Amino acid sequence: MGMTWARSATKHGISEDRSGYVIEHSRTFSKVPAPPNSPPGLNVPRRLYLHDDADGIPLEVLAIELESGDLSVIHAMEMQEKYRRRYEELKKWDTTSSRGQAPSSPTR
Numbered sequence: 001m002g003m004t005w006a007r008s009a010t011k012h013g014i015s016e017d018r019s020g021y022v023i024e025h026s027r028t029f030s031k032v033p034a035p036p037n038s039p040p041g042l043n044v045p046r047r048l049y050l051h052d053d054a055d056g057i058p059l060e061v062l063a064i065e066l067e068s069g070d071l072s073v074i075h076a077m078e079m080q081e082k083y084r085r086r087y088e089e090l091k092k093w094d095t096t097s098s099r100g101q102a103p104s105s106p107t108r
Contacts, residue, residue, distance in 0.1 A: 003063075012077035018053040019061045019076035026051040032062070046094040047071070050079065050087040058087055075092055 003023065005016050029047040038044075042064065049061040060083050062075035079087060 004070065004072050006072060006074045007014075009073040009076050011075075014053075014059060014061075014078070017071070018057075018059065018072050021054050022049050022051040022061045022076070023047050023071065023073070027093070030086070042074075046074070048083075050083050050090055058084075062067035066097065 003020055005019070009019060010016065026049045030046045032048050033045055034043045034047050040073050044064055046062045046064055049059075049063070051059065051061075058079040060075075060077060060079045061073060063071040063073045066072055
């Protein structure tokens with residue numbers, strides 16, 4: 001799976017390396033609907049990744065799956081409080097965390 005980055009993906013100062021790390025190391029993602037004001041062609045569900053970057057900083061990353069199967073990263077920033085609870089729950093099942101065991105069939 002390849003990745004590309006929209007200009008908006010680095011708007012909050014998160015580098016492509018950091019957001020790419022989150023996607024590559026996250027075992028799960030959530031599907032979220034496109035905002036109602038999405039431009040034509042981008043009115044598709046997004047993949048929301050909640051994971052630490054290589055320095056242990058929690059990030060939220062949104063990507064769109066392209067017809068080719070590649071991802072286009074459209075948003076990345078330090079994690080907002082609204083995602084903190086979900087993030088903590090996911091960390092329990094993350095194989096890189098010592099706090100829990102991975103589920104038998106992660107969402108991908």
